[in-house]
Amino acid sequence: MTTLQNRQFRLAARPIGLPKPGDWEFTTQAASTPGDGEVLVKVLYLSLDPAMRGWMNEGKSYIPPVGIGEVMRAGGIGEVIASNDPAFAVGDIVNGTPGVQEYAVVSGKTLTRVDPKLAPLPAYLGVLGMPGMTAYFGLLDVGKPGQGETVVVSGAAGAVGGLVGQIAKLKGCRVVGIAGGADKCKYAVDELGFDACVDYKSEDVKKALRGHCPKGIDIYFDNVGGDILDICLTQLARHARVLICGAISQYNNTTAVKGPSNYMSLLVNRARMEGFVVFDYAPRYGEAVRDLAQWLAQGKVTAREDIVSGIETFPDTLLKLFKGENFGKLVLKVA
Amino acid sequence: MTTLQNRQFRLAARPIGLPKPGDWEFTTQAASTPGDGEVLVKVLYLSLDPAMRGWMNEGKSYIPPVGIGEVMRAGGIGEVIASNDPAFAVGDIVNGTPGVQEYAVVSGKTLTRVDPKLAPLPAYLGVLGMPGMTAYFGLLDVGKPGQGETVVVSGAAGAVGGLVGQIAKLKGCRVVGIAGGADKCKYAVDELGFDACVDYKSEDVKKALRGHCPKGIDIYFDNVGGDILDICLTQLARHARVLICGAISQYNNTTAVKGPSNYMSLLVNRARMEGFVVFDYAPRYGEAVRDLAQWLAQGKVTAREDIVSGIETFPDTLLKLFKGENFGKLVLKVA
Numbered sequence: 096m097t098t099l100q101n102r103q104f105r106l107a108a109r110p111i112g113l114p115k116p117g118d119w120e121f122t123t124q125a126a127s128t129p130g131d132g133e134v135l136v137k138v139l140y141l142s143l144d145p146a147m148r149g150w151m152n153e154g155k156s157y158i159p160p161v162g163i164g165e166v167m168r169a170g171g172i173g174e175v176i177a178s179n180d181p182a183f184a185v186g187d188i189v190n191g192t193p194g195v196q197e198y199a200v201v202s203g204k205t206l207t208r209v210d211p212k213l214a215p216l217p218a219y220l221g222v223l224g225m226p227g228m229t230a231y232f233g234l235l236d237v238g239k240p241g242q243g244e245t246v247v248v249s250g251a252a253g254a255v256g257g258l259v260g261q262i263a264k265l266k267g268c269r270v271v272g273i274a275g276g277a278d279k280c281k282y283a284v285d286e287l288g289f290d291a292c293v294d295y296k297s298e299d300v301k302k303a304l305r306g307h308c309p310k311g312i313d314i315y316f317d318n319v320g321g322d323i324l325d326i327c328l329t330q331l332a333r334h335a336r337v338l339i340c341g342a343i344s345q346y347n348n349t350t351a352v353k354g355p356s357n358y359m360s361l362l363v364n365r366a367r368m369e370g371f372v373v374f375d376y377a378p379r380y381g382e383a384v385r386d387l388a389q390w391l392a393q394g395k396v397t398a399r400e401d402i403v404s405g406i407e408t409f410p411d412t413l414l415k416l417f418k419g420e421n422f423g424k425l426v427l428k429v430a
Numbered sequence: 431m432t433t434l435q436n437r438q439f440r441l442a443a444r445p446i447g448l449p450k451p452g453d454w455e456f457t458t459q460a461a462s463t464p465g466d467g468e469v470l471v472k473v474l475y476l477s478l479d480p481a482m483r484g485w486m487n488e489g490k491s492y493i494p495p496v497g498i499g500e501v502m503r504a505g506g507i508g509e510v511i512a513s514n515d516p517a518f519a520v521g522d523i524v525n526g527t528p529g530v531q532e533y534a535v536v537s538g539k540t541l542t543r544v545d546p547k548l549a550p551l552p553a554y555l556g557v558l559g560m561p562g563m564t565a566y567f568g569l570l571d572v573g574k575p576g577q578g579e580t581v582v583v584s585g586a587a588g589a590v591g592g593l594v595g596q597i598a599k600l601k602g603c604r605v606v607g608i609a610g611g612a613d614k615c616k617y618a619v620d621e622l623g624f625d626a627c628v629d630y631k632s633e634d635v636k637k638a639l640r641g642h643c644p645k646g647i648d649i650y651f652d653n654v655g656g657d658i659l660d661i662c663l664t665q666l667a668r669h670a671r672v673l674i675c676g677a678i679s680q681y682n683n684t685t686a687v688k689g690p691s692n693y694m695s696l697l698v699n700r701a702r703m704e705g706f707v708v709f710d711y712a713p714r715y716g717e718a719v720r721d722l723a724q725w726l727a728q729g730k731v732t733a734r735e736d737i738v739s740g741i742e743t744f745p746d747t748l749l750k751l752f753k754g755e756n757f758g759k760l761v762l763k764v765a
Binding site: 367 | 490491655660677686689695697701705706707
């Protein structure tokens with residue numbers, strides 16, 4: 096087989112605040128040959144996620160940080176072009192964590208095969224991928240929504256938030272989104288079927304939530320942290336659940352994270368704030384994929400991807416997440 | 431019956447920061463006559479609790495605020511001296527919420543009879559009273575400690591904290607207290623049987639907790655909030671429970687409450703932070719009293735009261751709580 100040139104983004108420095116061009120190194124080297132149990136994957140689509148910002152920081156977290164000089168970690172979809180794992184054949188389309196590069200040698204154990212006939216490939220990074228799993232298990236397993244309860248979700252036009260709201264609607268909840276800008280709010284209400292959506296850029300969020308949630312918030316699914324979390328805490332219903340999925344407003348802080356100063360509302364309302372990590376549900380991803388694929392096929396759930404082409408755009412494309420510029424799941428088309 | 435002169439502390443103004451003398455009005459008036467279903471109680475002991483500071487603030491909480499001009503709310507033990515409720519006879523000793531006054535007319539429905547032979551009366555305000563109920567249900571029902579788990583409790587020499595630690599020991603946990611001063615720490619370890627106690631006034635709390643909790647904190651029972659809460663969040667074990675019982679460090683703030691800036695540790699550790707209000711467990715107080723009275727009688731649990739005499743000392747005595755001067759349950763002896 097001819098030598099394949101593999102372009103890669105490596106972490107050059109730990110960012111302070113928003114990642115700068117100098118925090119990356121764009122390298123080219125020959126693609127490696129798969130060892131025993133490994134496959135060589137040609138990367139087709141990469142998933143760009145807010146969580147990636149956390150992986151760039153030093154320190155203990157739910158997953159080790161990406162090392163300086165290492166290829167940046169990223170989930171993605173690719174095509175098997177060489178295999179030393181009997182479970183995979185050349186031509187298989189697989190979902191895994193290839194990293195930000197054009198070709199990846201990965202252990203077959205870290206891959207799952209996907210069916211390109213069941214859904215378009217980018218959907219496997221969104222509604223049928225990590226965001227879908229996050230929305231599904233976070234809302235249903237951690238939040239346990241009851242019929243008629245009020246669910247508020249921030250990042251409502253994002254990959255996770257949009258699904259949280261739609262799943263909550265399927266479970267009989269009243270759903271109120273929070274998003275930045277009239278377009279995103281219109282999308283959440285008109286296309287995703289939310290009951291209401293608050294534009295935090297132009298509305299008084301507290302007042303708007305009070306109007307849209309007359310019985311208080313039973314579940315707040317938090318993707319953003321910061322002031323929005325603090326405002327939602329003031330509107331909790333008794334026995335509310337605040338699900339800590341992410342805190343995108345805080346990921347690029349150069350000062351201390353803003354803690355939720357209204358946390359004593361948890362006491363007043365006998366409420367709980369709970370964190371979760373989607374990887375814990377890996378043994379049960381099948382359940383979620385089955386439900387979500389069915390809902391998609393039945394038109395009960397809709398999802399949008401925001402696809403940007405070209406691996407060389409990676410540093411800029413990633414920033415769209417933190418500037419709130421993406422609309423639906425942000426995907427980088429590599430090949 | 432002769433006219434009884436009743437001295438009372440009324441809330442004169444909503445305090446800003448620590449309650450000042452001018453926030454109180456010390457009035458004298460004739461004791462009222464009990465109406466239908468009511469009894470007249472001679473107050474013997476009043477319970478002074480950190481939660482009282484919250485009751486003095488305006489705004490929605492788990493209980494309405496004390497109104498300006500009203501007798502300050504307080505739990506207490508008294509003797510029935512006149513009764514229009516067939517459930518109570520003159521001479522009965524009762525537990526209720528008489529307020530900061532010498533005589534109180536209260537509905538019989540709000541009272542429970544106590545047995546002065548079973549335990550000294552002040553114990554009914556501590557280990558067998560609200561602090562006991564709070565420790566018991568908060569730790570056991572909300573925290574659900576497992577054998578061998580590590581429980582950390584702040585306010586370790588206080589009425590609630592001291593019991594939390596002792597109950598956790600009875601359930602087979604490793605118990606680490608946090609308290610202010612060497613005397614309190616010595617008391618927690620030597621008299622209450624804690625495995626260790628960190629003196630936050632002289633020790634590096636984070637370092638000390640890391641040493642005493644090598645496997646991390648499974649349950650943190652928080653009575654104080656502020657920096658101690660934030661430090662404990664950095665030491666959580668996976669699936670930890672952070673129980674929000676109170677936040678005495680923040681009750682007299684004149685600036686915004688300090689939110690826990692390390693709350694994302696809840697995500698990393700798949701942990702939860704949960705608030706509770708002891709009054710919700712009122713229908714089950716009997717269970718707790720039965721267990722606690724038995725443990726007391728068997729010497730498995732010990733409790734100390736810090737008793738100050740004289741209703742006229744109330745404003746100053748209350749401040750002992752916020753200065754960390756009390757040792758065990760703070761009780762005001764009224765008659």
